[in-house]
Amino acid sequence: MKVEDLRVWFPVRKGFIEALLGRVDYVRAVDGVSFDVDKGETLCLVGESGCGKTTTARAIMMLVDRSDVKTGRILFKPHDEVLKEISKIQPNAVVNGEYVDVYKTRGRAEKLIRSEIQIIFQDPFGSINPRMRVYDVVEEPLVIHGIGSREERVEAVAKALEAVKLTPPEDFMVRYPHQLSGGQRQRVAIARALVLNPSMLLADEPVSMLDVSIRAEVLEVFNELKSKRGLSLIFITHDIALARYICDRIAVMYLGKIVEIGRSDEIVEKPLHPYTRALIRAVPDVVPENRLRLRVVPIKGEIPSAVRIPQGCRFRPRCVAYDENEWVRGFCEKEEPGLVEVERGHYVACWIPIKGGSSHSSSS
Amino acid sequence: MTERRREVRESIVRYLARSLRSSFKEVWSYNLGKVSVLIIGFMVLASIYSLLSLPPDFPQMWKATDRPPWTLNPKQGYPVWVKYLGVPVAETVSYEKVRLQEARIVVPRDPRDCPPRDLDRVLPEFNKSLGLKPSCPLGYTEVYRVSYTLAGEVFPQDVVIVLKAMASEKVNLTSVSVIPMVFTTRPDGVTLYTFEGKYTLERLVAGIEIKMRCDLFAPRYIEYYRLNTTVDSLCTLLNRPIFGEPLDARASGFKPITGEYQVTLALLYTGVAPRDIEGLIRNGDVSVSPSIRVIGNSYGLLGTDTKGRDLFQGLLYGFPVALIIGLSVAFAVVAIGLVLGVISGYFGGRVDEVIQRLVDVIVNIPLLPLLVLVGVAIQTGGWTGWPALTIIMAVLVAFSWGGVTIIVRSMTLSIKAEPYIEAAKALGASTWRIVFRHIIPQIVPYATAVLVFSVPGAIIAEAGLSVLGIDHGLPTWGRILADAQAERGVAYAMWWWVLPPGLMLGLFSFAFVALGFTLETIVEPRLRRR
Numbered sequence: 001m002k003v004e005d006l007r008v009w010f011p012v013r014k015g016f017i018e019a020l021l022g023r024v025d026y027v028r029a030v031d032g033v034s035f036d037v038d039k040g041e042t043l044c045l046v047g048e049s050g051c052g053k054t055t056t057a058r059a060i061m062m063l064v065d066r067s068d069v070k071t072g073r074i075l076f077k078p079h080d081e082v083l084k085e086i087s088k089i090q091p092n093a094v095v096n097g098e099y100v101d102v103y104k105t106r107g108r109a110e111k112l113i114r115s116e117i118q119i120i121f122q123d124p125f126g127s128i129n130p131r132m133r134v135y136d137v138v139e140e141p142l143v144i145h146g147i148g149s150r151e152e153r154v155e156a157v158a159k160a161l162e163a164v165k166l167t168p169p170e171d172f173m174v175r176y177p178h179q180l181s182g183g184q185r186q187r188v189a190i191a192r193a194l195v196l197n198p199s200m201l202l203a204d205e206p207v208s209m210l211d212v213s214i215r216a217e218v219l220e221v222f223n224e225l226k227s228k229r230g231l232s233l234i235f236i237t238h239d240i241a242l243a244r245y246i247c248d249r250i251a252v253m254y255l256g257k258i259v260e261i262g263r264s265d266e267i268v269e270k271p272l273h274p275y276t277r278a279l280i281r282a283v284p285d286v287v288p289e290n291r292l293r294l295r296v297v298p299i300k301g302e303i304p305s306a307v308r309i310p311q312g313c314r315f316r317p318r319c320v321a322y323d324e325n326e327w328v329r330g331f332c333e334k335e336e337p338g339l340v341e342v343e344r345g346h347y348v349a350c351w352i353p354i355k356g357g358s359s360h361s362s363s364s
Numbered sequence: 365m366t367e368r369r370r371e372v373r374e375s376i377v378r379y380l381a382r383s384l385r386s387s388f389k390e391v392w393s394y395n396l397g398k399v400s401v402l403i404i405g406f407m408v409l410a411s412i413y414s415l416l417s418l419p420p421d422f423p424q425m426w427k428a429t430d431r432p433p434w435t436l437n438p439k440q441g442y443p444v445w446v447k448y449l450g451v452p453v454a455e456t457v458s459y460e461k462v463r464l465q466e467a468r469i470v471v472p473r474d475p476r477d478c479p480p481r482d483l484d485r486v487l488p489e490f491n492k493s494l495g496l497k498p499s500c501p502l503g504y505t506e507v508y509r510v511s512y513t514l515a516g517e518v519f520p521q522d523v524v525i526v527l528k529a530m531a532s533e534k535v536n537l538t539s540v541s542v543i544p545m546v547f548t549t550r551p552d553g554v555t556l557y558t559f560e561g562k563y564t565l566e567r568l569v570a571g572i573e574i575k576m577r578c579d580l581f582a583p584r585y586i587e588y589y590r591l592n593t594t595v596d597s598l599c600t601l602l603n604r605p606i607f608g609e610p611l612d613a614r615a616s617g618f619k620p621i622t623g624e625y626q627v628t629l630a631l632l633y634t635g636v637a638p639r640d641i642e643g644l645i646r647n648g649d650v651s652v653s654p655s656i657r658v659i660g661n662s663y664g665l666l667g668t669d670t671k672g673r674d675l676f677q678g679l680l681y682g683f684p685v686a687l688i689i690g691l692s693v694a695f696a697v698v699a700i701g702l703v704l705g706v707i708s709g710y711f712g713g714r715v716d717e718v719i720q721r722l723v724d725v726i727v728n729i730p731l732l733p734l735l736v737l738v739g740v741a742i743q744t745g746g747w748t749g750w751p752a753l754t755i756i757m758a759v760l761v762a763f764s765w766g767g768v769t770i771i772v773r774s775m776t777l778s779i780k781a782e783p784y785i786e787a788a789k790a791l792g793a794s795t796w797r798i799v800f801r802h803i804i805p806q807i808v809p810y811a812t813a814v815l816v817f818s819v820p821g822a823i824i825a826e827a828g829l830s831v832l833g834i835d836h837g838l839p840t841w842g843r844i845l846a847d848a849q850a851e852r853g854v855a856y857a858m859w860w861w862v863l864p865p866g867l868m869l870g871l872f873s874f875a876f877v878a879l880g881f882t883l884e885t886i887v888e889p890r891l892r893r894r
Contacts, residue, residue: 118790119787128787192791
């Protein structure tokens with residue numbers, strides 16, 4: 001999958017006069033995001049709340065209003081049969097003979113793409129209809145896409161539940177969501193996403209609402225899926241430690257843009273962007289006495305409004321490195337840095353590494 | 365593998381069956397639920413019984429107050445069981461197919477035969493004072509006799525003779541006439557002779573009811589006293605001299621005489637030779653079958669109104685009507701509210717705008733004056749019966765769906781924002797699927813509660829309209845109450861007229877509200893006490 005220059009801007013409702021004069025402000029939730037995910041690869045989107053991770057995922061899932069997607073396209077490489085089918089129904093959506101531009105698909109083609117990309121939501125309590133039994137929840141995608149006879153569907157549901165370790169599946173099928181724990185619910189959501197055998201899976205903070213004690217069981221399921229199915233996975237989290245554990249590559253997002261992207265170990269061990277460093281510093285220490293020490297997280301202020309994005313580098317108002325490195329201020333104030341490959345496969349959008357400055361500030 | 369598949373399927377089927385059966389069990393497990401189920405069950409049974417037992421044209425019958433059966437009932441009659449409460453009661457008894465006592469040809473030569481022998485002890489003074497003298501033409505006479513026991517110290521209202529003749533083509537219907545003569549022998553031994561009429565066979569073939577005190581007694585009374593009055597206005601009091609004795613010489617008041625009364629009916633055939641008519645009767649070419657009905661002061665299980673209508677039948681007819689009004693109005697209101705609310709909330713935009721403005725309008729129009737207008741329109745338009753009621757129901761529905769729509773819309777808006785709706789969209793679910801599988805099932809419990817709670821509302825509204833004078837002509841509970849109000853049944857303390865329909869309305873409302881509360885507890889587990 002390739003995401004190219006994705007911009008999702010939501011209009012802000014304004015007063016009557018402004019609306020009349022045609023002046024519209026936008027919340028630039030996603031403001032030019034590009035990345036790609038290879039087959040079988042896991043990419044993590046990391047960032048604090050409001051940075052546009054979830055909007056990116058929703059844009060990939062075509063869950064935002066098409067009119068809010070201002071630029072960019074999402075190119076997706078589906079299974080061969082699906083690609084063949086789509087090139088028959090809607091040849092104009094196929095790019096280079098191997099990709100499908102998902103925002104060009106309509107009707108049946110769109111439905112086919114939806115069967116190929118699945119998402120797991122953050123809230124396992126909200127993302128499952130409380131009035132449906134587990135069987136109905138997991139069967140629903142099959143019904144929607146008209147797959148299999150009743151018996152085959154029962155079998156497929158049983159297999160999906162087994163794959164997420166809800167065994168024996170018969171016991172779980174007849175239960176209602178409220179009879180399950182949060183971890184079990186999230187695994188039901190995963191089973192629902194898997195039952196169509198998609199080639200791409202998005203997980204939007206799938207464990208952040210679970211108790212720490214049951215996160216492991218869900219993460220275990222993800223690890224197994226990756227190794228067994230060769231599924232491409234976009235994993236969204238605000239926890240960079242978790243990202244390192246689960247992902248091949250990490251993309252750090254700030255205020256609607258990717259500020260750093262690279263292999264997980266490189267990002268965590270050699271962060272180049274001051275924001276990435278701040279995220280890493282913010283991870284709680286497992287050693288109890290260290291926790292009691294006052295820690296300095298190298299960041300200041302609050303995330304600004306996505307309606308009024310700061311001039312120049314958008315991280316500048318919160319940047320500690322900007323304060324410390326006087327020489328770079330001219331660049332930061334004037335122009336927004338682009339993503340530049342500083343090391344092999346390691347891109348960063350910060351003037352300091354780009355201009356060859358020391359990547360590690362004194363504060364770390 | 366197939367083994368396991370079957371097990372899975374069976375377990376799902378079992379679960380489904382259990383959940384269906386359990387909702388009834390759940391209602392039954394609450395005392396309030398039990399009560400409501402029992403009452404509603406009773407209402408349904410009563411409705412079925414009413415539809416089976418009452419004639420299909422009962423509404424027309426109910427309106428025809430000048431025709432039998434109502435004219436043969438006591439007016440303002442007590443329920444029969446009030447005698448157990450110590451109220452003096454005269455029973456209403458109908459003697460159908462009275463056995464022929466004797467039949468003979470009256471010979472004018474023998475004065476003892478005229479009037480018939482056993483009517484000798486006619487109260488001479490009273491009859492003479494009224495100027496009554498039994499006529500004694502030559503003829504063939506049939507005599508019928510019944511006995512009636514007056515238990516309570518109260519005047520029966522009347523005695524009615526119902527004559528129905530059958531004749532073959534051989535008979536000239538206009539030439540043969542029948543003179544019915546009624547003698548009442550009282551417990552004190554006095555026999556009152558009342559005036560005889562004269563009716564051709566032709567009239568009797570159509571059937572005729574003769575009221576003793578009005579049709580037979582009153583004309584003589586007026587004639588004798590040279591009263592400046594009409595039969596109708598006088599006859600209400602004429603049961604007193606028949607069933608009572610004067611308190612004083614001036615007969616300013618009467619006291620009822622309890623005991624056994626003999627009512628004798630003599631039918632005298634004229635206009636044809638006695639031997640000929642005897643022959644015709646023997647051959648079955650002519651037969652007059654009389655029935656005698658003593659109208660007491662009580663009738664039926666629930667008494668009668670001022671027009672003699674059986675209130676039990678009216679009440680019975682009210683059951684199916686109440687159920688139909690309540691359920692159909694409630695269903696229609698909830699269905700419209702649900703559909704428009706979901707459309708408005710889910711699709712939004714211009715559709716939402718249109719629906720919401722429409723709701724604003726209908727919610728803010730005062731319903732009552734409008735309904736009064738509709739009622740007037742119905743009456744001037746000549747609508748009556750079920751069509752009229754349907755119009756009233758339609759207006760009730762048309763102006764009641766607004767509230768449900770507003771609430772369903774806001775519920776839809778909040779459900780629409782639930783993550784599982786987004787999840788369903790991500791799965792590729794169609795709009796219809798989202799609406800029917802994910803949104804409506806969430807609203808159905810609320811809709812059920814609204815449905816159940818608005819059933820009594822519709823009935824009460826209909827009753828209120830009836831009391832306001834909007835007449836659709838059907839005997840509903842509200843209509844009976846309205847009649848009671850109009851005919852001053854309340855002022856006369858005719859509790860048997862007012863209480864039963866009132867209690868039924870209350871019971872009906874209670875049953876559905878109780879069911880509503882029970883369902884609410886089931887749907888919203890936080891309200892459960894256990």
